Amino acid sequence: MNRARLLVFIAALPAATPAFAQSPPRLLLDVGAVVVGAAGAGSATANYTAPDGSPVPLFSLSKSVAPAIGVNTHLQIRLTPRVALEVTGEWTRPNLRTKLSGDADGADNVTATQPVHRFVLGGGAVVRLKPFGKWHTFTRASVGWLRELSDDLTLYQDGWVVQAGGGANYQWQEKRGHLRPYAIRTDLWLDIRQGGLKFSTKPRLFAPAFSAALILKL
Amino acid sequence: MSARIRLALVLVALVAAAPSVFAYLSLGTTVNGRSVQTRWTSMPIRYFITNRGVAGVSAAQMQAAAVASFSTWSQVPTASLSASFAGFTNAEPVRDDGATVIGFQPHEELERTLGVTAFTLDRTTGTLVEADIYLNSAFDWSVAASGEANKFDVQSTLTHEIGHLLGLGHSLLGETVLRPEGGRRVTSKRSVMFPIAYLVGTTLDRTLQDDDIAGVSDTYPTGKFLNSTGSVAGRVTLDGAGVFGAHVIAVNTKTGQTVGAFTLNSQGQFTMDGLEPGIYVLRVEPIDDADVGSFFNDDAKVDVNFRAAFYSKLVAVPVGGAGASAEIKVVRK
Numbered sequence A: 001m002n003r004a005r006l007l008v009f010i011a012a013l014p015a016a017t018p019a020f021a022q023s024p025p026r027l028l029l030d031v032g033a034v035v036v037g038a039a040g041a042g043s044a045t046a047n048y049t050a051p052d053g054s055p056v057p058l059f060s061l062s063k064s065v066a067p068a069i070g071v072n073t074h075l076q077i078r079l080t081p082r083v084a085l086e087v088t089g090e091w092t093r094p095n096l097r098t099k100l101s102g103d104a105d106g107a108d109n110v111t112a113t114q115p116v117h118r119f120v121l122g123g124g125a126v127v128r129l130k131p132f133g134k135w136h137t138f139t140r141a142s143v144g145w146l147r148e149l150s151d152d153l154t155l156y157q158d159g160w161v162v163q164a165g166g167g168a169n170y171q172w173q174e175k176r177g178h179l180r181p182y183a184i185r186t187d188l189w190l191d192i193r194q195g196g197l198k199f200s201t202k203p204r205l206f207a208p209a210f211s212a213a214l215i216l217k218l
Numbered sequence B: 001m002s003a004r005i006r007l008a009l010v011l012v013a014l015v016a017a018a019p020s021v022f023a024y025l026s027l028g029t030t031v032n033g034r035s036v037q038t039r040w041t042s043m044p045i046r047y048f049i050t051n052r053g054v055a056g057v058s059a060a061q062m063q064a065a066a067v068a069s070f071s072t073w074s075q076v077p078t079a080s081l082s083a084s085f086a087g088f089t090n091a092e093p094v095r096d097d098g099a100t101v102i103g104f105q106p107h108e109e110l111e112r113t114l115g116v117t118a119f120t121l122d123r124t125t126g127t128l129v130e131a132d133i134y135l136n137s138a139f140d141w142s143v144a145a146s147g148e149a150n151k152f153d154v155q156s157t158l159t160h161e162i163g164h165l166l167g168l169g170h171s172l173l174g175e176t177v178l179r180p181e182g183g184r185r186v187t188s189k190r191s192v193m194f195p196i197a198y199l200v201g202t203t204l205d206r207t208l209q210d211d212d213i214a215g216v217s218d219t220y221p222t223g224k225f226l227n228s229t230g231s232v233a234g235r236v237t238l239d240g241a242g243v244f245g246a247h248v249i250a251v252n253t254k255t256g257q258t259v260g261a262f263t264l265n266s267q268g269q270f271t272m273d274g275l276e277p278g279i280y281v282l283r284v285e286p287i288d289d290a291d292v293g294s295f296f297n298d299d300a301k302v303d304v305n306f307r308a309a310f311y312s313k314l315v316a317v318p319v320g321g322a323g324a325s326a327e328i329k330v331v332r333k
């Protein structure tokens, strides 16, 4: 990079103070790590039937989805200085967990697990909010298609996910040229999932999620 | 058919002779050293009803109950079978006359036997050619719509016996307690094909359970059954060695569908078919809620000396096949 031109650019930055006065680049790509929090998946009993027709528990199941880590990526296409469309991709590796207890024949309690793969492909909108110094806050919402696969990849079932939340980009001086690191993005959102591997007795699962990513200017 | 063989409810002998790898217990036989499933190959199954009722149940009421029981099985959407009433007869059930006959018969000597199903099968193919059923008229019977106190329900008992007639053995999805006067009392169960009936007065066994549905569908599968269900396979081991005759149940974590199977060889291997795709819990227990003889013949080396246990992993059942094999480890009591 040409050092002289860069210095000139930095000197010019403080002048660009009014919010949104400076439009972000048209295309931004980020890649980062994601953590999706635990979600309760309901409880159930494995039942037999008594002679009077009432259920008799054989054992109890308490189900949850353990916290998962993975990677995610967003491609942002700016429409206006404030609004951008965003395409989201995400892969995480959650563990389905079922605590088995209260067995009628005295089997020891066990927490049975199955690690699974979860893929999300979604799209949504990002709205820029007021910046605080180098922190540029935003809010976003997206809807995605969800595919979950068993550990051995033999079983897959699909569903939907809605993500709503916000975050902030820590944006340093814009560098010219393509594929330049542009900012660090931190995101916090609520993950609302429906479908996927048939496991939960709840219609929808709710989990907090967080990601940190490096934004590249395309 | 020179090779026809008479088998009067030697269900257990059939089972042990042909370790079946199906869910529940399917009856099997050995043809030229090869295990084959015992089933009907031509439909509809034509049956006669004996022209003789008992106190409180006429021959016509018996016939109506048989029609209802057969249709309970034939209406399973994933099973392809049919039956038709061929008429009343003076012939007795359990007679090798080429006709499938259902009726009452007095058997005072069988103090705890409500009903018996006997087969005639073609030993060269394993195909069923005749199956007779009698209900023991030494007991009091009822056809009342919602059952009758102190009487056994004809339709419930026929539904169990017709399950045998179709080629199903016994299931172990039930819990019992020993009775002071001998025998066992069912405290709860989840299969019409459990070898012990509910006490008098209930009509619950008119309705098939998941395990019965998986069993009949596996014996007479429709294309939909083969294309929409999966299986789970694995082993039950104790100190690394296979356990024979262990009862494994699979419970769907979302729907609660519950199906059972047995380990049927010395490696402790089992397979369960007819499961909805999804995530399952596996649990293993010894045969301790019914006589081992209800499932296996007497010289089978069934191991009942181990503790009930859960498999430490959840099992994924894909469509049209099996996922990763499960090894369920058990310990001595």
Ligand SMILES: [Zn+2]
Residues within 6 Å of the ligand: B160, B164, B170, B194, B195
């Ligand atoms: Zn039986």
